[in-house]
Amino acid sequence: MGSTGRMVVGAFGLVALAIGFLAVVFLTAPAAPGPDLARAKTSLKGLYSIAIAPESGEPKQGDLHSWVVTVTTRQGAPVDNASFTIGGGMPEHAHGLPTSPEATSYLGDGRYRIEGMKFSMTGWWQLKFGITAPAGADEATFNLVL
Numbered sequence: 085m086g087s088t089g090r091m092v093v094g095a096f097g098l099v100a101l102a103i104g105f106l107a108v109v110f111l112t113a114p115a116a117p118g119p120d121l122a123r124a125k126t127s128l129k130g131l132y133s134i135a136i137a138p139e140s141g142e143p144k145q146g147d148l149h150s151w152v153v154t155v156t157t158r159q160g161a162p163v164d165n166a167s168f169t170i171g172g173g174m175p176e177h178a179h180g181l182p183t184s185p186e187a188t189s190y191l192g193d194g195r196y197r198i199e200g201m202k203f204s205m206t207g208w209w210q211l212k213f214g215i216t217a218p219a220g221a222d223e224a225t226f227n228l229v230l
């Protein structure tokens with residue numbers, strides 16, 4: 085093999101090495117962590133299981149709409165007589181909810197209707213539910229991306 089041949093082989097080797105290196109960097113880079121979009125979770129102190137669902141279809145930007153929140157004990161028993169504080173906002177914009185949603189009725193089986201919810205912008209929203217019931221006070225935060 086002449087010196088030109090060795091250079092070609094050498095250059096090819098370097099390119100292969102660079103590709104290999106980039107592949108390792110690319111494949112091992114952590115994926116950008118998105119917010120946890122689960123709509124059912126255990127409350128912060130572990131007292132309740134709490135699940136949220138829009139009452140009719142996925143909410144759209146600007147719509148005043150309702151949610152149904154279901155609260156059970158960790159063993160799955162429905163929680164009656166819960167009261168709620170509802171807050172939240174857009175963590176990336178440092179603003180709160182545009183409305184003051186409230187629990188307006190008990191639907192039975194641990195389900196409560198939350199009325200007056202509105203998402204005035206598209207993007208990442210957080211909903212923070214404070215729950216007070218005979219077993220104690222606890223809270224849960226949900227993420228939504230519109």
Ligand SMILES: [Cu+2]
Nearest residue numbers: 174177179205
């Ligand atoms: Cu915003």
